[in-house]
Amino acid sequence: MCRKFFLLLQKKAPLFKFKGFIARFFFDYILLLGCLTFITFVGYLQFQYNVFGNRFGLATFIPMLVLFFTAYYFDHLGVHSMAITTLAAWAGIAVTPARILQKNDFNSETIIITGFLLGLCLIAAGYFSASKKIKQHFEFTYSNFGTHILFISTLAGMFHFETIYLLWFLVLGGICYFVYRKAIAERSFYYLLTGSLYLYTGLSYCIIRLIFDSADTGIGSIYGLCLYFILSATGLIFFLIRMNKKIKNL
Amino acid sequence: MIAYNRTWLDNLAARDAIKDAFYANAVSAAEKEAAETIFPVGFYSPNFFIRIGLFILTVVIACFSLGLFSLIFLDSIERSIGGLTIFFGLLSYGALEFFIHTKYHYRSGVDDALLWITGICIIAGINLLGDISSSGNALIIFVLATYFFLRFTDMLMSAIAGLALLAVVFFYYSPLGSTAKATTPFLLMGIAAFMYFFIKKQCIKTATGITGIAAPFWRSLCLFVFMLPLIIM
Numbered sequence: 075m076c077r078k079f080f081l082l083l084q085k086k087a088p089l090f091k092f093k094g095f096i097a098r099f100f101f102d103y104i105l106l107l108g109c110l111t112f113i114t115f116v117g118y119l120q121f122q123y124n125v126f127g128n129r130f131g132l133a134t135f136i137p138m139l140v141l142f143f144t145a146y147y148f149d150h151l152g153v154h155s156m157a158i159t160t161l162a163a164w165a166g167i168a169v170t171p172a173r174i175l176q177k178n179d180f181n182s183e184t185i186i187i188t189g190f191l192l193g194l195c196l197i198a199a200g201y202f203s204a205s206k207k208i209k210q211h212f213e214f215t216y217s218n219f220g221t222h223i224l225f226i227s228t229l230a231g232m233f234h235f236e237t238i239y240l241l242w243f244l245v246l247g248g249i250c251y252f253v254y255r256k257a258i259a260e261r262s263f264y265y266l267l268t269g270s271l272y273l274y275t276g277l278s279y280c281i282i283r284l285i286f287d288s289a290d291t292g293i294g295s296i297y298g299l300c301l302y303f304i305l306s307a308t309g310l311i312f313f314l315i316r317m318n319k320k321i322k323n324l
Numbered sequence: 325m326i327a328y329n330r331t332w333l334d335n336l337a338a339r340d341a342i343k344d345a346f347y348a349n350a351v352s353a354a355e356k357e358a359a360e361t362i363f364p365v366g367f368y369s370p371n372f373f374i375r376i377g378l379f380i381l382t383v384v385i386a387c388f389s390l391g392l393f394s395l396i397f398l399d400s401i402e403r404s405i406g407g408l409t410i411f412f413g414l415l416s417y418g419a420l421e422f423f424i425h426t427k428y429h430y431r432s433g434v435d436d437a438l439l440w441i442t443g444i445c446i447i448a449g450i451n452l453l454g455d456i457s458s459s460g461n462a463l464i465i466f467v468l469a470t471y472f473f474l475r476f477t478d479m480l481m482s483a484i485a486g487l488a489l490l491a492v493v494f495f496y497y498s499p500l501g502s503t504a505k506a507t508t509p510f511l512l513m514g515i516a517a518f519m520y521f522f523i524k525k526q527c528i529k530t531a532t533g534i535t536g537i538a539a540p541f542w543r544s545l546c547l548f549v550f551m552l553p554l555i556i557m
Contacts, residue, residue: 263373271377297395303388307381311434314377318370 076111102150109144109153113137113160134164146209154212158196158219165192186230193224217256221265224249225272232279239283246276261321267314274310278303327424327475328367335363367430378433386416386441406452413445420476439476443468459495466492490515 141157200216253269420438466488
């Protein structure tokens with residue numbers, strides 16, 4: 075099935091070009107089907123015949139290469155998203171020892187650092203894609219995945235590295251500033267919202283830590299925490315309302 | 325009955341129709357601009373993503389406010405939790421009316437969140453006060469969702485109201501005997517079909533301007549009833 079889909083695409087689909095957008099509707103679904111059947115096929119080969127043995131990285135690396143090539147060759151955003159997901163899976167598996175994978179223990183420093191670096195690489199790839207005008211419309215997919223992975227990794231870093239969580243918070247603040255600038259530059263409400271919510275999560279974690287690390291952890295601190303959340307969320311609502319007006323007027 | 329400003333709702337519907345006509349190249353950009361002054365809308369309706377943000381943050385505020393209330397009544401929490409939850413639901417309802425009438429929120433995320441919080445708190449509170457049967461719950465949900473749907477023209481509330489109505493019929497009709505049990509699916513399909521044709525007729529009337537009822541109200545109801553037979557089948 076997969077072979078048939080790709081043969082049909084090779085014969086009928088419009089050809090690859092670096093710049094611009096290739097419009098076609100029917101082939102998009104055929105391509106998506108082809109890629110999904112390909113991934114299913116690779117997964118089946120590994121599960122049934124153990125073709126890649128314990129080299130799990132290879133089992134994700136090959137589909138990743140195929141998906142990236144297909145996404146660029148046939149100019150498909152959906153396949154591009156699948157390729158980035160496979161890249162993240164490959165990066166995660168490549169840095170994780172097999173014994174940790176077998177124990178399903180993902181609470182590891184290596185994974186957090188890898189996620190952080192992967193996020194940075196994806197944002198850089200998005201910037202490169204836009205500035206060099208190579209499939210400019212892929213920029214959002216790169217940046218979207220990149221910012222989310224970066225934010226999640228930074229928050230995971232805050233939760234995991236307990237002694238230096240304030241340092242991770244500073245990094246989170248830096249990323250938020252970058253995302254805020256991007257949101258203003260692109261008039262993007264989406265980036266504004268994601269940046270604000272991730273920063274709010276990080277800030278709230280810091281406040282909770284500061285309250286519970288202090289000597290008095292009685293009922294007063296719970297009252298304080300409730301009041302903090304009510305007031306801070308109200309503040310963030312006013313901020314979002316103000317930013318909504320500001321971005322609209324840009 | 326509708327809480328929002330009716331004139332603005334009609335103007336919003338007119339603006340949407342003009343926007344559709346603009347995208348279909350039936351109206352020029354200048355005409356579209358002119359329509360915005362002819363049909364003024366004073367609602368506060370932010371961008372979709374900001375709406376999501378405001379929804380999440382309103383839920384956060386509500387949860388911690390309820391937490392604060394619970395802390396204040398901590399000593400008698402086991403006895404007062406039901407009443408407290410209902411009181412909080414009513415307070416949220418007051419806040420909802422306040423935001424709609426004084427701040428002109430419409431689909432802003434704040435009103436959406438307050439609507440859901442009100443419904444959930446009142447139903448949860450009633451259940452905490454005493455053991456309510458499934459049929460009783462269906463009836464309460466139906467009454468509340470119908471009221472919210474009629475007052476706030478909320479599409480999801482209309483869906484819940486319709487499903488709750490079917491649940492009410494199911495819970496009260498099916499225990500009546502073996503014949504009732506056997507005919508329940510047909511009765512439910514019949515009710516759905518009746519609702520479908522009734523609302524379709526209302527939509528046609530609204531489209532020709534006979535009823536003059538705010539368009540979003542009927543649009544949300546129509547959308548639900550068009551979906552309902554599919555859900556049942």
